[in-house]
Amino acid sequence: MKRLLLLLPVLLLAAPSKAFAQSFSQLSQSPGAGDTQIPEPASAAAADESQAAGQYIDFLVRPPAEHAPGAKLFNPVDGRLKSAGRKAEEENSPYLEKAKAGQEAEDIPYLKEARAEAAAQGLDLALVLAVIQKESSFDPKARSAVGAVGLMQLMPDTARWLGLKDTSQLTKPAVNIKYGVKYLKFLWEKFSEAAPADISAEEMKTRTSQMAIAAYNAGQGNVRKYDGVPPFKETRYYVKKVTEYFSYYEGLLESLLE
Template sequence: MIQKMQMTKRRRRIRVKKRFFLILLAAFLSLLFLKSDWLAHWMYPIHYKADIRASASNYGLEPHLVAAIIRAESNYETGRESHKGALGLMQLMPDTAHWVVERAGFNKVTDDMLRHRADISIEVGSWYLDSLHTQFDQNQVAAVAAYNAGPGNVRKWLEAGSWDGSMDTVKDIPFGETRHYVQRVFYYYNKYKDLYPEF
């Protein structure tokens, strides 16, 4: 009899604990859904906002686009070098970076600075992105594709009619890496525009 009563008490305690944890879980999930902006901002942060705004403003670019490229390229981690040798937040190839530094007149910018300093990587990368916009008649999608594949490849695709330079036909981009890159950049771009409209 005593054992039965103890078993019954244990079962009740277990049921009470289960209910408590279910209520706690339901409250937590509700909070996540109610505060989904908080969750979205946590999942899609923008770092180096002041540097991005300044460089985007210097070259007439949308800061959301610069931020999206940084997210796709390095996920805001300085000091990165890709297996192909691309450097820094905006993952510029050294030859491209040296060309930009020379053309733009950026004095004393080294590969080490590009690799480790967010402000310099963002400035040099934004200058390059602006030059791509100019080369492709302000076609944002073609400029982003050229940021990944190089302007020569994108020009060939457009001239040959392989791709028309629009987001609607991004599936026609001949390089799979570039196709996915463009899709990823514009996914982040649209996400950032929704989450940070005042950016």
């Protein structure tokens, strides 16, 4: 009995140590164990973050842009800036047939910036203007509920992936157009069979061109998933309107060549 009492303290000390060792072993073998103790190198962490953001954006269906009260939106019916409410009323009217004959291409806001980037990057100017028209109605301060910014409603993560370090610059028309054109051309070359620099109205209506337009709105992941324009009401309407706007701007821009 005396011997047992002498051994009891030793047993009591050993038991917690064994239990601690066992629990530590289980922790170290569990998924993700130790990940929070040793941070990854910055480059690897950034790559993982970029990949995760890319996967999210690839399947993101962007809602229409939102405009501040009193924002002036470009109306292609008469080439004037109008309030958001008035512009919305005319959005569904057959404006392509009743646009005023006296309208000039120079009436288009930010035409200089759009023309410069379209030429520099080899993308049809009418397509660039059509996308800007649908995305923001030429409102550089437009934003969407998911965080898209500016004239071409770029997601900051997309712009960052394209090489823009300071995404706060997306509010500047020239910067937004530059990276918007870059992304639009990337999608066009990925899906469309038409040459990006000189697109005809008929080529805009082909299946692959419609896929490229849809990808700008719904993400390339969704376009690949459905092997065509995704069956989303917003995306199908988006493709329809961009195609209409393209025909309109293609005709209007002819005045620049006369």
